[in-house]
Amino acid sequence: MNRTGPVHCRSEQEDPTAMTAAPQLARTAPAAVEAVLDRLRPLLGDRLTTSAAVCEQHGRDESYHDPMPPDAVAFAESTEEVAAIVRACADHTVPVIPFGTGTSLEGHVAALRGGICLDLSHMTAILEVRPEDMDCTVQAGVTRKQLNEHLRDTGLFFPIDPGADASLGGMAATRASGTNAVRYGTMREAVLALTVVTADGRVLKTGRRARKSAAGYDLTRLFVGSEGTLGVITEVTLRLHGIPECVLSAVCPFPGLKAAVDTVIETIQTGVPIARIEFLDANQMRGINAYSGTDYAIAPTLFLEFHGTEAFAREQVGMVEAIAAEHGATGFQWAETLEDRNRLWQARHNAYYAGLALKPGAKGFSSDVCVPISRLADCLADTAEDCAASSVVTAIVGHVGDGNFHVLFIVDPDAPEEVAAARALNDRIVARALAMEGTCTGEHGVGYGKMAFLEAEHGPEGMAVMRALKVALDPDDIMNPGKIVRV
Known part of the structure; x- marks a missing residue:
């Protein structure tokens, strides 16, 4: 077996016993937030709230990461409203954190600097289904189950299935995949075009419905997987497939x-x-x-x-x-x-x-590596040996048809030695995948939970290009700040 020695991907400043190490970013000035709220209240009415319970709900996902609530939550119902909200935030340099259904796993929706959580769950219109072209256009808040229920009588279905009933805008933002990816691909292949609100409030159409194009930079793929750090996805045009x-x-x-x-x-x-x-x-x-x-x-x-x-x-x-x-x-x-x-x-x-x-009262966090299919047997076997030798309770599950698997670490968050052992084991799994020309995340995305691993995977040159893109499109770092790249 091609075993890999320990490679330390995490910063030495991180607490190795913490379940999560959220970046310590300065909160946005209350006066700036209040100025945005004053501007948005006439537009949104009771769809703008500072309720502590609502903010707490919108500052957490389904992962082990600590919740980080925003200062307020705005429920938008159209692309025009999203643009107005983003423009107000841009004018006062207040962060914007897009929110779909909250099923992400790497702290994607945590409001690390406070700001406005932009909830798209009211944007549930299925705008057009074109059976003859086998595609459709939906608002970002439509979930995959809602879309398939709507498509049921057309003979078509949308196959990307990440498990959770996630919103299609969120799935595009995290480049989601799931159990059907081995046959039907991921959101990278499924998305034909997007409508995106940029960091300065402009509305951008990233492409058209043609199945292929060589017309300039691929703006659609730029925003698919950007996790809300470059803009807010408000509409998605998707490939559909015939029901078998x-x-x-x-x-x-x-x-x-x-x-x-x-x-x-x-x-x-x-x-x-x-x-x-x-x-x-x-x-x-x-x-x-x-x-x-x-x-x-x-x-x-x-x-x-x-x-x-x-x-x-x-x-x-x-x-x-x-x-x-x-x-x-x-x-x-x-x-x-x-x-x-x-x-x-x-x-x-x-x-x-x-x-x-398997361990009542425990919490879990999951690895998410993906390797070339020819290296899968070695990677999984070595990982299983590591798990068997560890004191941590683990379970392995994976979309192995495309080389992607997860180790769930099940630990007592109040037992520092368990958490430290789990994190060391996770570091080793990621290091092994990278050594086999794999990736630290096959489908969960980066958020802030995998930022150190991303640097290990792409190196300084790759990260410099990502930062340059972030600064070019979001110079004030208001779009979901503290995720993917540090600015």
């Missing part, structure tokens, strides 16, 4: 981790267009059974799904069953009906909460 005629799902246990991962690698390298292929280790399966009331084998396991015509889907099944049998699989447990499939994938999506149930 046949969907088959299964669970398959293996005698060991290597057998399961080798099955994944051979499946991908053989060219089987599998829709989902998810890996869960034995500890994660134990948690899923306890949390979801299932009775799956306590063993390294693959969750799989096949899409196509009935003949083609069953052809895929036969190919994967043969590959799995060669690696010692002990049989497929099928979910044939829609209800059974939904139950299976809901159990998979609840993996985070199932992991926490």
Whole structure:
């Protein structure tokens, strides 16, 4: 195995026992915030609030990171209102923190300098669906489940599925992916064009609906994954796909981790267009059974799904069953009906909460590395060895069809030795992925939680270019400050 020695990605100034190390940024002057509020009250009325409870809710995501509430929350209902809010904040150099559904995992919505949280959850209009072009345009607050419910009678669906019912604007901002990425790609491939409000309040259309273009800089990709640090996404134009005629799902246990991962690698390298292929280790399966009331084998396991015509889907099944049998699989447990499939994938999506149930009262944080598929077996095997040798309770789950996996560290936040051990283990996992030409984050994004890792991944030259882009588009650093790059 190609093991990697310890590489320290974190700043020596960080407290190694802290669950999170939020940057200590100066809060915005109260007078500047009040000036913005005075300007926005006539526009928004009761859709502008300084309620402590609402601000607290909008300063936290679903991660372990400490909540950092904004000074106020503004609920916008149109691109024009977003532009007016941003212009008011720009005039007084007050931070703007975009908020969708709050399901991010790296402190993306924390108001590190205070300011105005711009909540887009009221922007839920599905503006146009064009079945003949297999695309649609929606406001940023529409969630993926809302869109698919609307599309149900068109024969189309939107496949990107990060687990949470996230907003499509937030998914674009974090370059989200999920269980279907191995077949349908990520938000990078799904987004055709955006409407964005820039840091000075201008409204920018980043592209058109053509499926390809060589017309200048790719502004759409610049804002996809920018996490609200360059502008506020207000509308998204998305690729859609035809609902498959046949969907088959299964669970398959293996005698060991290597057998399961080798099955994944051979499946991908053989060219089987599998829709989902998810890996869960034995500890994660134990948690899923306890949390979801299932009775799956306590063993390294693959969750799989096949899409196509009935003949083609069953052809895929036969190919994967043969590959799995060669690696010692002990049989497929099928979910044939829609209800059974939904139950299976809901159990998979609840993996985070199932992991926490392994140690009641604990908190969790997750690694999020992704490596080239040829390095997946080595990376996962070495990671599993590290986890087994650690005192930290862990569970491993991953979208292994594209080389992405997560280790959930389940720790008592009041036990400094547990937290320090988990963070050291996470550093080692990231260092190993980077040494294998992988990335520190396959889908969670950077926020402020992974900023030190980002510097280790891109080096000074890459970070200098990112900072130059940030300063060019947001010279006053008001757009979600303290995230991705330090200015």
